[in-house]
Amino acid sequence: MNIIAEISRWAIPLLLLLIPLLAYLRKVPVYESFVAGAEDGFKTGVRILPFLIGMLVSIRVFIDSGALDLLARLLAPIFNYFGLDPNLTAIIPLAILRPLSGSGALGVATQLINQYGPDSLIGRLASTLQGSTDTTFFVLTVYFGSVGIRKYRYALKVGLLADLVGLIASIWIVHRVF
Amino acid sequence: MVNLIWLIMLATGIIVAAFTGRIETVTTSAMKAAELGVEVAIELIGVMSLWLGLMRLAEEAGFIRLLARVFGPVIRKLFPSLKPESPALGAIIMNLSANILGLGNAATPFGLKAMQELQKENPNPEVASPAMITFLALNTSCITLIPATIIGVRLKANSLNPTEIIGTTIFATGCAMTIGIIADFIFRHRRSQ
Numbered sequence: 001m002n003i004i005a006e007i008s009r010w011a012i013p014l015l016l017l018l019i020p021l022l023a024y025l026r027k028v029p030v031y032e033s034f035v036a037g038a039e040d041g042f043k044t045g046v047r048i049l050p051f052l053i054g055m056l057v058s059i060r061v062f063i064d065s066g067a068l069d070l071l072a073r074l075l076a077p078i079f080n081y082f083g084l085d086p087n088l089t090a091i092i093p094l095a096i097l098r099p100l101s102g103s104g105a106l107g108v109a110t111q112l113i114n115q116y117g118p119d120s121l122i123g124r125l126a127s128t129l130q131g132s133t134d135t136t137f138f139v140l141t142v143y144f145g146s147v148g149i150r151k152y153r154y155a156l157k158v159g160l161l162a163d164l165v166g167l168i169a170s171i172w173i174v175h176r177v178f
Numbered sequence: 179m180v181n182l183i184w185l186i187m188l189a190t191g192i193i194v195a196a197f198t199g200r201i202e203t204v205t206t207s208a209m210k211a212a213e214l215g216v217e218v219a220i221e222l223i224g225v226m227s228l229w230l231g232l233m234r235l236a237e238e239a240g241f242i243r244l245l246a247r248v249f250g251p252v253i254r255k256l257f258p259s260l261k262p263e264s265p266a267l268g269a270i271i272m273n274l275s276a277n278i279l280g281l282g283n284a285a286t287p288f289g290l291k292a293m294q295e296l297q298k299e300n301p302n303p304e305v306a307s308p309a310m311i312t313f314l315a316l317n318t319s320c321i322t323l324i325p326a327t328i329i330g331v332r333l334k335a336n337s338l339n340p341t342e343i344i345g346t347t348i349f350a351t352g353c354a355m356t357i358g359i360i361a362d363f364i365f366r367h368r369r370s371q
Binding site for chain 2: 151
């Protein structure tokens with residue numbers, strides 16, 4: 001485990017050193033090429049801006065208005081229907097938010113971990129769920145938006161199905177392991 | 179479907195706020211979220227410029243092509259529509275590696291770059307190509323070896339074992355990714371018939 005943590009820690013400094021160094025040795029005008037490539041960063045950032053704002057506004061209003069909590073309460077009977085631990089309903093807001101907003105989900109996960117304790121069932125489940133998938137909606141709208149795709153076809157279905165599987169797998173494995 | 183979900187989130191939010199007597203939260207939330215969108219995009223411009231600059235160096239030095247040649251055959255199994263020498267392969271590999279290593283802010287620039295390359299090979303520029311959908315399915319359910327952010331949260335909350343969730347996380351992501359790939363495969367073939 002430590003090895004992987006060390007790789008994560010060293011990856012960026014090593015890339016920052018090795019890519020320019022080896023490029024220089026291969027006669028690439030390193031600084032000029034870097035600047036030429038970096039230019040695209042601004043264009044891409046500006047292009048995705050409206051998609052970010054559109055998504056964030058809708059999600060924020062949904063969360064802050066209390067609609068998220070209301071939806072979570074409406075969904076609670078489904079958890080009970082499957083014979084799951086009734087305490088698990090605390091996880092529902094996070095499960096709904098996970099595909100929608102990365103920062104929103106992290107906020108809820110942090111709150112759950114602090115409220116129930118990191119080593120409680122809810123704390124472990126929230127941790128696992130938070131790390132288990134990326135924010136499908138955000139990735140789809142921003143990535144497709146950045147290149148002007150308007151028809152997503154079956155992309156959303158695939159992403160949300162994977163999220164659902166991630167949720168079920170998280171609940172199952174956390175019960176199994178701990 | 180995205181249009182509908184966007185509308186439903188916004189509309190139910192406003193209706194719930196109206197009925198619970200908190201209609202002013204809608205105004206403040208909407209304004210704050212719009213500001214936050216700009217902040218996120220500006221931050222992204224910084225890291226994106228850095229990584230795209232480095233990527234250009236790597237391209238001109240021939241590393242990306244090397245990477246594509248080494249890992250390309252495996253990746254191309256998932257993207258049968260891509261040409262063997264497709265420049266998208268390099269960006270896809272960089273994005274997936276960044277995801278696996280948990281370098282979230284590097285993954286996004288490579289991912290957007292991959293989308294641009296995939297778009298160049300897309301016959302219909304307004305409609306998602308199968309390769310794009312496969313890429314996003316992989317990207318949204320990609321395994322991260324170290325979920326660093328959540329470990330940090332657990333550490334701060336005085337967990338006795340902050341890293342104990344790594345195994346469960348990898349298992350859950352592995353399931354999500356497997357089903358994502360299978361579902362993508364099924365949908366792709368059903369549509370093409």
